[in-house]
Amino acid sequence: MTTPNLETALRFVKAVEQGASDEAFSQFCHPDFTHQEYPNRLFPTGKVRDADACRESSKRGKQVLTAQHYEVRTTVASGDTVALEMDWTGTLAVPLGSVPVGGQLHARIGQFFTFRDGRIASIRNYDCYEPF
Secondary structure (H helix, E strand, O other): OOOHHHHHHHHHHHHHHOOOOHHHHHHHEEEEEEEEEOOOOOOOOOEEEEHHHHHHHHHHHHHHEEEEEEEEEEEEEEOOEEEEEEEEEEEEOOOEOOEOOOOEEEEEEEEEEEEEOOEEEEEEEEEEEOOO
16 A cells, blocks of 8 residues: 555655756755664764755765665555665765775665655665675
């Protein structure tokens, strides 16, 4: 069963996968949007970003990745909360650790969305990267 919030979360993930523009990103996110990435291989102390910082991060990501893909494994929607379990694959434009240019990174992701006024107010990420 889908809900409007679940549909929005899935469209948002697809837009990110396809390299969402600033306008596309803005259509999904509430003006008070925050993104919290809990500690992981890339951000050992975690990271909290507002909408502007997320847009900048997306632009920098395009310099690091030539492509990325999210495979949604599980969805749960309840009220203003959506949870997604996903497998992520990113193809590198630059070497990272032992992975060469053109190589792939893999992660299992738990992503939790909170909605306000039909838009994404916050996202909390739990990214588990395979060794690289």
